[in-house]
Amino acid sequence: MAVRKTIQVVPRARRTLTSLRNLGYDLRHAVADVVDNSVSADATAVHITVYFDGTRSWIRISDNGRGMDAETLTEAFRYGSDREYGRTELGRFGFGLKSASTSQCRRVTVVSRADAPGAVLEARQLDLDHIEEVDNWEIFGLSSDELPEPSRSVLGEAAGTVVLWEGLDRVLRYQDPFGGWAKKQLMAHAEDIDEHLGMVFHRFLAGEVANRDPLQITVNGTPVEAWDPFCRTESNASALHEEDIEVPSREGSGIVHLSPFVLPNQNQFSSQAAWKRASGPKGWNRQQGFYIYRADRLIQSGGWCRLRAVDEHAKLARISLEFFPELDSSFGVNVAKASVSLPEELRKEIAPLVKTWGRVADSAYRQKQRPSSPPPRRPKPSGVVAAPPARSVHPPHSKPGRDRSSNSGPATFSPTLANYRGVGTSSRVSAAGSMSARQALEAAADHAGENEALSRILSALRTMSPEVAHDLGW
Numbered sequence: 001m002a003v004r005k006t007i008q009v010v011p012r013a014r015r016t017l018t019s020l021r022n023l024g025y026d027l028r029h030a031v032a033d034v035v036d037n038s039v040s041a042d043a044t045a046v047h048i049t050v051y052f053d054g055t056r057s058w059i060r061i062s063d064n065g066r067g068m069d070a071e072t073l074t075e076a077f078r079y080g081s082d083r084e085y086g087r088t089e090l091g092r093f094g095f096g097l098k099s100a101s102t103s104q105c106r107r108v109t110v111v112s113r114a115d116a117p118g119a120v121l122e123a124r125q126l127d128l129d130h131i132e133e134v135d136n137w138e139i140f141g142l143s144s145d146e147l148p149e150p151s152r153s154v155l156g157e158a159a160g161t162v163v164l165w166e167g168l169d170r171v172l173r174y175q176d177p178f179g180g181w182a183k184k185q186l187m188a189h190a191e192d193i194d195e196h197l198g199m200v201f202h203r204f205l206a207g208e209v210a211n212r213d214p215l216q217i218t219v220n221g222t223p224v225e226a227w228d229p230f231c232r233t234e235s236n237a238s239a240l241h242e243e244d245i246e247v248p249s250r251e252g253s254g255i256v257h258l259s260p261f262v263l264p265n266q267n268q269f270s271s272q273a274a275w276k277r278a279s280g281p282k283g284w285n286r287q288q289g290f291y292i293y294r295a296d297r298l299i300q301s302g303g304w305c306r307l308r309a310v311d312e313h314a315k316l317a318r319i320s321l322e323f324f325p326e327l328d329s330s331f332g333v334n335v336a337k338a339s340v341s342l343p344e345e346l347r348k349e350i351a352p353l354v355k356t357w358g359r360v361a362d363s364a365y366r367q368k369q370r371p372s373s374p375p376p377r378r379p380k381p382s383g384v385v386a387a388p389p390a391r392s393v394h395p396p397h398s399k400p401g402r403d404r405s406s407n408s409g410p411a412t413f414s415p416t417l418a419n420y421r422g423v424g425t426s427s428r429v430s431a432a433g434s435m436s437a438r439q440a441l442e443a444a445a446d447h448a449g450e451n452e453a454l455s456r457i458l459s460a461l462r463t464m465s466p467e468v469a470h471d472l473g474w
C-alpha cells in the first residue's frame with residue numbers, strides 16, 4: 001500500500017485557547033475540577049482563598065498532596081497532558097487544570113514542590129495576554145522571586161501544590177470592579193464554592209472513601225462541611241433495596257451500584273434546621289432523583305435523567321448511582337465532569353425501579369397529611385402528631401471497600417415472613433371461608449419458592465399502603 005502523504009496542521013494557539021475557555025464550566029465546577037487534582041494527588045487538606053481587591057482580586061487553591069517535579073509541572077500545562085490513571089482516579093482528559101482555570105481567569109500560576117528528598121519549588125505560569133500576543137503555546141517558568149505575591153510562602157518547606165488565578169475576567173464583570181456590589185458578589189461566590197464542594201466531595205470529607213484519610217477543605221479559613229444528600233443520620237430516613245447492574249462499555253463492562261433512599265417528610269425530620277439543610281443547594285424539589293458518583297465524587301446532584309418528571313410528591317426520593325471510570329465512555333463523561341447521560345442499557349433496567357421509588361417517596365410524603373392511628377379525638381393544644389417511621393424495603397447490603405458503620409444510619413427494616421406470622425389475626429376470611437388472603441398469599445409464595453420476594457413486597461406494602469397491609473392481616 002502506498003504511503004500517504006501527511007501534512008501537519010498545528011492549532012492556532014490564540015483562537016484555540018479562546019475557544020477552550022468556553023467548555024461549560026461555571027466557577028463552582030472549575031474550582032471542583034482543580035480540587036479533583038488535589039484529591040488525585042492524595043492531598044488530605046485543600047485550602048481555598050477568595051480574595052477581593054477589585055481588578056486585582058484572586059482565587060487560590062492550595063493542597064498538601066504529592067506535588068510535582070519540574071518535568072511533571074511543565075507537562076501539567078499541556079492541553080491533553082499524558083499519563084497513566086489508576087482505577088479510582090478522578091482525572092481522565094489531561095485538560096482540567098488548564099480549561100477550568102482559564103474558564104475563570106486570564107493568568108494561572110502553579111507553584112509546586114514534589115514529595116521527594118531535596119525537592120525544590122517549581123513554578124509555571126500560563127498568561128492568556130501573552131499567548132494572544134505571540135499566538136504560540138508558551139508558558140513562563142518562574143523563579144522564586146518572580147512568584148506573584150499570593151502564591152509565595154504558602155507551601156513553606158512542605159510538599160504540595162498552589163494554583164493561583166488572577167485576572168478574574170469571567171468572575172468579576174462589574175462596571176465598578178472595586179465597588180461594594182462587586183465585593184458582595186465575589187463573597188457570594190465563595191459561599192457557593194463552599195456549598196458545592198461540601199456536596200460533591202461529601203464522601204471524601206466524611207472519610208467514607210476506601211483507603212483514604214478524610215479530606216479537609218476550607219474556604220477562606222472556614223472548614224467545608226460534608227452535605228449528605230441521603231441524610232443517613234436521620235433515624236427516619238429509609239434505605240431501600242440496593243442493586244448492582246452490569247453495564248457494557250467500549251472496553252468490556254462495569255458495575256453500576258444503586259442505593260435508593262427515601263427521606264423523612266418535614267414532620268419526621270429531627271429538627272426544622274435539619275430539614276432546611278437537607279433541602280440542598282437547589283431546594284427540595286430540584287434535589288430529588290439521582291446522585292451520580294464517579295469514583296466517589298459527585299458529578300450530578302438531583303434530576304431524573306428523563307426517566308420521570310420532577311414532582312413535589314417524589315421530592316423525598318434520592319438515589320445514589322455510582323460508577324467507576326471504566327464506564328466513562330458509556331456515561332459520556334465530559335471534560336468539565338459536570339454532567340453525564342445514563343447508558344441506554346441502564347435506563348431500561350432502572351425505569352421500573354424509578355416507578356417503585358417514586359411510589360415509596362409519595363407514600364412518605366403523604367404521611368405528612370395523615371395523622372398516626374388512631375387519630376386523636378380532639379385536636380391537641382400544641383405539637384404535631386408524629387406519623388409512624390418510614391421503613392426500608394430491604395436492608396442495604398454492605399458495599400466492599402466502604403465502611404458505613406460509623407454512621408448511626410437510617411432505619412433499615414427487613415421483616416422476614418416469620419415476623420408476620422401470628423400477627424394480624426384479624427385478617428379477613430376469603431369468600432370461600434376457608435383461607436384468609438394472607439394465608440393464601442403465603443401459601444402461593446411458598447409454592448412458587450418466592451418467600452423472600454413476598455417478604456420484600458409485604459415490607460414495601462406496609463410502607464406504601466399500611467392500611468391495605470393491615471386489612472390483609474399483616
Ligand SMILES: Nc1ncnc2c1ncn2[C@@H]1O[C@H](COP(=O)(O)OP(=O)(O)OP(=O)(O)O)[C@@H](O)[C@H]1O
Nearest residue numbers: 037038041067076091092093094095096097098161
Ligand atoms: N494539585 C496537583 N498535585 C499534583 N499533580 C497535579 C496537581 N494538579 C495537576 N497535577 C498534574 O497535572 C496533570 C494535568 O492535570 P489536569 O487537571 O489538566 O488533567 P488530568 O487531571 O490528568 O485530567 P482531567 O482533564 O480529567 O482533569 C495531572 O494529571 C497531574 O499529573
Ligand SMILES: [Mg+2]
Nearest residue numbers: 037091096097
Ligand atoms: Mg484534573
